Amino acid sequence: MSYSTEVDRKWQKKWEESKLYNFDRDKLDKKLYCLEMFSYPSAAKLHVGHWYNFGLTDCWARMKRMQGYNVFHPQGFDAFGLPAENYAIKTGIHPKDSTLKNVETMEHQLKEMGATFDWDYEILTCSPEYYKWTQWLFLQLYKNGLAYRKNAPVNWCPSCKTVLANEQVIDGSCERCQTEVTKKNLTQWFFKITDYAQELLDCLPGLDWPEKTKKIQTNWIGRSEGAEIEFKAEGKDLSLRVFTTRADTLYGVTYVVLAPENELVDQITAPDYKGKVEEYRNQVKKISEIDRLSTVREKTGVFTGAYAIHPLTGEKVEIWVADYVLAGYGTGCVMAVPAHDERDFEFATKYGLDIIRVIKAENGGEDALPFCDYGVLTNSREFDGTKSEEARISIVKKLEKENKGELKVTYRLRDWLVSRQRYWGAPIPVVYCDKCGVVPVPEAQLPVELPYNVQFTPDGESPLAKCEDFMNTTCPKCGGHARRDSDTLDTFVCSSWYYLRYPDNKNDKEAFNTDWINKMLPVDKYVGGAEHAAMHLLYSRFITKALRDMGYLNFDEPFISLVHQGIILGSDGQKMSKSRGNTVLPDDFIQKYGSDVFRMYLAFGFAYIEGGPWNDDGIKAMDRFAGRVERLVEKIAAEGNESSVNTMGSDEKELNYIRHSTIKSVTADTEQFQFNTAIARLMELTNAIYKYDGLETKNYSLMSDAIRDFLKMLSPFAPHFSEEMWERFGEKTFITNERWPEFDEKALVRDEIELAVQFNGQIRFKINVPSDADNKAIEEIALKDSRSQPYLEGKSVLKVIVVKGRLVNIVVK
């Protein structure tokens, strides 16, 4: 039987019957938790991206397995979420029904992949057995002050008809549908991720993660060291606190600015100015978020008629309201130093406000205003002549003594908004009692089940709000009437802890058993798309740390080592999409070539972390390679031992050299997810065996050993096919259970090695030297070679550089 999907099925069946991929719960000393970001069953089928992620990570997992690791490799589905609900609005098919159907299809496809998944540990986030514990997680955060409710202007996607977390807003647009996001004032649930801002930052350097991803998280957390300084409002018992990183410019403050949304605006605005200020605030409200954040838009603002007292000079400075100050960052209030800040300079110039220089360039350098670099202070009383770096601290120290300021660290990171005005998610386990207020649902009453019969009218109100059966309940505290929360949890909450549930997915007493989870985690290798850098990966780290502090687990980070796969593009080099018509359907190719050929093409055709354009010819090439292997195995298996020798001549040594150097590089490459070069080396070994097989006299036992090693190394990339070849070669075991070959250092030493001979850095010819020749001997061989003579004639040798195993460079003049 030549390789096809029939072979795939044959081995999938045998593997399943022998429970080959079941995780051994007793051998934890060599446990290895290998995880891919679980899939979202929105589209009915697996796409190439899933294959690229899951199939190739499985190559790595398989090698590890053969190296003796007890690999824990689970699969599951991130099954709540918007697309299923939007689909329901469009078609009338209930999210639960469409989701469960998609999951079934995808499970089937994942099984065809022939991966080492242990399906006993499967999880489905939309099942009550799972979201019961998502709700439990919410309650623990609530109990520990990490979940709270507040009214705030939040991001609203008019198309998805729900609020979004900051992380889900990309350039002012919805991460999912690209619709421009607006602001809405709503009372919503937040998780206090900001409590962990510093630790989330501090642990990054210790993680084996792509530097780019760590950078994204660093930027997102946005730590900024500065000071908070108090400006008293003139004639009022009120003070404005500003955050600044440039306290050294304090003497240059000529006005103070409040964000239009700042609550203090009402309190400080002088009566005569109220009308104008109100008008301005309304005007600002109409500006879209995208325009508001644009740096090219001209700044606008209005004077409040009020004055602030400069904390050091006691002078009066005007208080303005302006749209270039953001309400959500720092204190929503800024001290303006137009001489040394571009934004303040632009604003002050436009409105004719004072500009006072307080910083000069060091050593009389160029310092035209606005001069925003550090320098030396001037016009700053006793601080004149001090350097900015020192003054930004010492000025705050002075303020501190008078209780007018302090050093302060601010983060850009905001708390995580987790309420969603949507149906298809985990209900928030909280009720609102007329008498008792906000009451968490007791853990014994979980899960708060998501009702099935609900109307999906996309009108911006949570669908659950219209479901009276669900909404009306009794207060767990007083037994009186209460209403449930009509919102559901952001699906990122479900995915922020799923890696903790996998190892203990059947536990109905607790979310997970602490002792067990402490043995099984952290995840040793996590593989998934780079787009989750500031969302899922940040949330998961936060949840892990929060649960650690509550005593539910004892490790600091969920994912020790992270890899991002690249993106497979359409053959036109564009992102795959239905509208472009350039999508590649894995099923079609698998049907035609078999799942292993598909997997091998994905492994060979791209640098894993880069991805790249799909190419139909590439998969044909892998099909050819499989055929080449098959013919070779067939031929040598049929040939048997006749006319075999046992000697190790130069041909045998050469074959053995390639065999062992292949083991060395395939092992190293696969370890580092460099699957393309691993397969290239396997092709070279195939070519070498073919070449050796063409000889008259052969060492059969050496050749068949080489084939066996080859097949073992091939098996992570072509699991079904390799089993078939293994069997065809007369073996009775599963190749999947074989030990990964190890290279023999001695076989890597050749009798003779080839060196390039250079004259002044230019290669002229090659020489063969005994591999144990020392530098002196090599130099002599090179210089005495007849081909060297033309380059030596009439010249003197200045220097000879010998690079072992590489080249000889003769410098002549």
Add this chain to the structure above:
RNA sequence: GCGGGCGUGGCGGAAUUGGCAGACGUGCAAGAUUUAGGAUCUUGUGCCGCAUGGCGUGCAGGUUCAAGUCCUGUCGCCCGCACCA
């Protein structure tokens, strides 16, 4: 605007981190086999040149015995951040 990454044959992509550029594969060409096509096998294939040879890793310089790799400048593409005080 700021920060980071990348730029290598017709194409996908390699290059033990400063040491023979172009591994492996595709494509192309010639040949063998075949009734033919396909498949398979062999050989060649960075560019220029009949050739000795010369030129080659976006471009221009530099360091070095030696540079795809390091440094400076520059162009192009991609990514992240962006009124964060």
